[in-house]
Amino acid sequence: MKKEKVLRDNSHRWLLLARFCLIVLILVWMYVIFRFSAQNGTNSHEASDHVVDLLQRIVYVMTGKDVSVILATGSYRMYIEFAVRKCAHMFIYFVLSINVMLLLFTYKRMPMLKRMFISLLVCFLYACTDEFHQRFSAGRGASFRDVLIDTSGAAFGLIAALIIFCVIFTIYTTHQQRKIAKYNASLQ
Template sequence: MAYTLNKVLADHSHKWLIALRIVLIIVLVWWMSVIFRFSAQNGTQSTQASDQVVEVFSDVIAKVTGNDHIKIKLTVTYRSQFEYGIRKLAHMFIYFILAITAMLLLFTFERVPMLVRMLLSVFGCFLYACTDEFHQSFSYGRGPSLRDVFIDTFGASMGIIVALILFCIIYTIYHSYQAYKIKRYNASISEA
């Protein structure tokens, strides 16, 4: 009996999809809790975390370039601007990861059109960014920012694009491999 690609995919997909969905839901909830914990930090804790990142980054730049003047100049002149940039990049990054995780989960639902998956992901990240900023307003020394919601949503949009690229690569490799296996199997049947 010769196999077709659709039959092979239908036979094996349901077992792996359930396991994959469970893992992705766990990762998604865990990452949302990471974001929640960052928002629960008070102003002092958040600033200290940013300061540590700036220190590490300036140390890396100084070691790579072999120039300690960069570290001194950064500390004296540009530290607050650099720290602000790091904080906004951190906002983008955490929502970039959130969107990739959400898209990976949505990829497991084959019947949902790709545009709907993308819109669900970006809208879900936008809503979580709104609730995250609201939650942050209860942390001493911090407040909500509409700008941060837009930065978070932009990071999520970039994550969706990366997830789509990854999906296309994985989809192509997987289907090519399955087609190769089917061709080999069907050839072995016709020889027998």
């Protein structure tokens, strides 16, 4: 009886530690998003330019084709930079939603749909506040379209978190079934 209580207390401590770490991770990631939003328009544009240049180099290394000539002659660079910026929006909220879902997975009695709704709501509300914050950065503006892009990145993060959860749950249940089978075999 005493051993069961000790095990229960230890697992509860680990659960609290995991929740604390996940909350800290979420807050750190929100701070990262906040810092990106605080960049002025020039710095944000330069960061996007660096990514586009990196993509050009990758294309050159992989294909031997220099796409910088094509990008310089048309407005292609502007379209690629736009896509890079929107993918960055999606990615940061993809990560945020996975972190929020991981935290919500620590609450065993919470239904999965409720977890998904809370995670998406947290990401949507933070995207709204993020866009509002961007209004105060020089050369930047707020856009509800960006909120929707952020939220769609969060939705993809939910899907990824569910896949991760299913894989971990399958591994865990398989391990438990093997332990039970081994225990039953030892009784015979």
